[in-house]
Amino acid sequence: MGDSAPNELARLRRERRLMLLQLLPVVLVLTVLxxxxxxxxxxxxxxxxxxxxxxxxxxxxxxxxxxxxxxxWQSLWLTLYYAVAATILSLILGILLALALVRTFPSKxxxxxxxxxxxxxxxxxGIALAVIMLxxxxxxxxxxxxxxxxxxxxxxxxILKTHMGWGIIAVYVWKQTPFVALTIYAVLLGVGRExxxxxAILGANKRQIFFLVTLPQILPGIISSxxxxxxxxxxxxxxxxxxxxxxxxxxxVVAWRYFNDADYTLQLQGMxxxxxxxxxxxxxLYSYLAIYRRYERRIxxx
Amino acid sequence: MARRNANATALSERLSPFQKVxxxxxxxxxxxxxxxxxxxxxxxxxxxxxxxxxxxxxxxREKSVLPLSWDYVISPYxxxxxxxxxxxxxxxxxxxxxxxxxxxAARVLARESFRGKPAFEFFLSMPLIVPEAAIxxxxxxxxxxxxxxxxxxxxxxxxxxxxxxxxxxxLTAVYQGLGRDFEEQAMILGASRWQxxxxxxxxxxxxxxxxxxxxxxxxxxxxxxxxxxxxxxxxITLPTLLFSKIAGGTLDASAAGITxxxxxPGIILLVVTxxxxxxxxxxxxxxx
Numbered sequence: 001m002g003d004s005a006p007n008e009l010a011r012l013r014r015e016r017r018l019m020l021l022q023l024l025p026v027v028l029v030l031t032v033l034x035x036x037x038x039x040x041x042x043x044x045x046x047x048x049x050x051x052x053x054x055x056x057x058x059x060x061x062x063x064x065x066x067x068x069x070x071x072x073w074q075s076l077w078l079t080l081y082y083a084v085a086a087t088i089l090s091l092i093l094g095i096l097l098a099l100a101l102v103r104t105f106p107s108k109x110x111x112x113x114x115x116x117x118x119x120x121x122x123x124x125x126g127i128a129l130a131v132i133m134l135x136x137x138x139x140x141x142x143x144x145x146x147x148x149x150x151x152x153x154x155x156x157x158x159i160l161k162t163h164m165g166w167g168i169i170a171v172y173v174w175k176q177t178p179f180v181a182l183t184i185y186a187v188l189l190g191v192g193r194e195x196x197x198x199x200a201i202l203g204a205n206k207r208q209i210f211f212l213v214t215l216p217q218i219l220p221g222i223i224s225s226x227x228x229x230x231x232x233x234x235x236x237x238x239x240x241x242x243x244x245x246x247x248x249x250x251x252x253v254v255a256w257r258y259f260n261d262a263d264y265t266l267q268l269q270g271m272x273x274x275x276x277x278x279x280x281x282x283x284x285l286y287s288y289l290a291i292y293r294r295y296e297r298r299i300x301x302x
Numbered sequence: 303m304a305r306r307n308a309n310a311t312a313l314s315e316r317l318s319p320f321q322k323v324x325x326x327x328x329x330x331x332x333x334x335x336x337x338x339x340x341x342x343x344x345x346x347x348x349x350x351x352x353x354x355x356x357x358x359x360x361x362x363r364e365k366s367v368l369p370l371s372w373d374y375v376i377s378p379y380x381x382x383x384x385x386x387x388x389x390x391x392x393x394x395x396x397x398x399x400x401x402x403x404x405x406x407a408a409r410v411l412a413r414e415s416f417r418g419k420p421a422f423e424f425f426l427s428m429p430l431i432v433p434e435a436a437i438x439x440x441x442x443x444x445x446x447x448x449x450x451x452x453x454x455x456x457x458x459x460x461x462x463x464x465x466x467x468x469x470x471x472x473l474t475a476v477y478q479g480l481g482r483d484f485e486e487q488a489m490i491l492g493a494s495r496w497q498x499x500x501x502x503x504x505x506x507x508x509x510x511x512x513x514x515x516x517x518x519x520x521x522x523x524x525x526x527x528x529x530x531x532x533x534x535x536x537x538i539t540l541p542t543l544l545f546s547k548i549a550g551g552t553l554d555a556s557a558a559g560i561t562x563x564x565x566x567p568g569i570i571l572l573v574v575t576x577x578x579x580x581x582x583x584x585x586x587x588x589x590x
Contacts, residue, residue, distance in 0.1 A: 019416070021406075022407060022410045023410055023422075025402070025403035025406065025407070026403045026404055026407040026426065026466060026470065029403055030425070030428070033441065033463055034428065034437070034463070036441075036444060038440070041439075041443070044440075096321075097324070097328055100317060100321040100325055103316060104316065105317050105322075105325075111329070112576070113573070114329055114332065116572055116576070117332060117333070117568065117569070120520060120568030122526055122540070122541035122544070122564060123524075124544040124545050124561075124564065127548060128561040129335035130335075131548060131552065131553045132335065132342060135552070142350060142351045142353055145351035146351065153351075160551065161551065177328070227430075227431050231430065231433055232434065234433045235433020235527075236435070236527070237434075237435050237526075237527050238530075242548060251435075252433070255439055256439070267443070271440070274435065274440055275436070277435060278432065278436040281433050
């Protein structure tokens with residue numbers, strides 16, 4: 001016995017080393033890319049750019065200039081508005097879709113292919129579809145003319161390229177409703193229907209079953225899918241760039257414009273914008289997760 | 303039977319009338335816009351407010367000096383072929399690299415428990431919740447300095463960021479479903495580590511690995527922003543090609559054709575992956 005204990009310890013240590021070795025590649029790649037981007041991004045936004053002959057690190061003036069512009073706050077407001085509106089709409093539509101998908105219906109197999117299509121194709125396709133449907137010369141406008149509501153494209157209520165952002169939100173919702181539905185459908189498959197059945201037998205009505213039984217069960221799926229789509233929406237570039245209403249643009253577009261400006265010192269200003277996006281997104285997502293964790297603890301799930 | 307009756311009161315297996323209508327509406331919302339897109343790609347002249355084109359592409363085809371619509375799409379001028387090759391090449395490279403670095407990690411995550419594992423899993427999911435624009439522009443600055451901007455290597459490296467979390471999740475699910483009984487049997491029977499990996503683990507993992515690989519390929523082919531930033535206009539893929547066609551906010555016949563071409567890989571992968579991908583893999587919560 002006295003002999004096997006050190007052997008056992010050595011074996012454990014060896015296994016531990018092997019385990020770390022297996023985790024190492026993925027950790028290395030993410031740390032270098034993420035950590036590198038993070039550190040250099042923050043340093044540049046604070047005035048470290050020796051390759052432009054700029055090195056005033058640490059210098060908070062780039063943030064100062066950025067945050068004192070009224071247009072920055074307008075851009076932030078627009079970014080958040082598009083992201084939040086699209087996330088909430090996708091969430092509601094996605095939950096409804098997932099709840100319908102767990103039922104049995106004819107041609108369910110076909111439908112399960114069909115609803116996933118937007119997941120499989122790039123956002124740029126969604127943007128093209130928005131242009132052809134919602135543009136002033138688009139299908140909606142033609143249908144309104146066909147119905148005799150308008151007789152000139154100019155009379156069509158502008159949907160794209162306004163700061164209401166209907167086009168941007170439509171693209172996000174088109175692409176993200178299937179994602180939410182897929183996530184929640186997976187959770188629903190995992191938990192089964194026994195608890196819902198039990199509640200039904202105990203006399204709960206549909207509303208009670210949904211809000212008191214189903215919703216708490218699918219909450220983890222709701223949280224993870226909304227985290228992912230909200231983070232994407234805040235950092236998305238192509239939809240606001242093409243379908244947006246011009247100045248003030250959303251923050252990623254603002255950052256891109258700074259970055260492509262002929263005056264390359266503005267790149268540091270762009271970097272300050274990028275860091276601001278990351279800080280704001282991080283803050284919102286962190287508080288969102290913290291509130292959710294607190295709720296989980298309160299209902300005694302963790 | 304009594305239970306079935308009880309269900310009928312509040313919990314039905316069948317669709318409610320509202321759900322029936324809703325499923326139709328969602329199908330219309332998802333697929334409907336493709337109808338005018340297809341029509342537009344075959345149109346030569348489609349003026350407002352006509353619901354169908356007044357002149358079709360084929361009617362004008364003989365008369366035109368310049369290539370029209372689909373003639374243009376399949377001609378080298380449109381760069382569709384170049385973009386497709388780039389997309390497939392980058393997707394394959396990303397998938398292979400991602401698989402190599404994620405397989406061992408997924409094995410550990412599925413089987414071992416260690417201190418700080420929840421935090422580690424959260425770290426691996428981080429790329430999904432950090433805004434792409436932030437990471438893209440920050441990395442672009444670095445890549446320009448070290449000469450990786452506008453190269454295939456640079457694009458492949460940045461594509462690893464959004465693909466790793468999905469690959470890890472899917473492979474971990476595969477390993478969890480596998481169990482270790484068969485490997486232990488082989489070990490008892492005297493197989494070496496390498497033999498176990500080659501003759502037991504890999505064949506059993508294969509369907510799941512194929513699913514993970516297909517999904518990673520899919521994610522990679524759909525990435526716009528990171529490719530657009532890193533490619534610097536030198537390397538075009540299908541999403542960036544389409545972006546340059548519609549950046550003005552209008553959609554002509556050839557742009558509609560290119561949109562359809564960009565949709566094709568997604569449809570192919572949809573049909574192929576549906577069989578492999580377990581939907582349960584998506585239900586995993588975030589950091590819990």
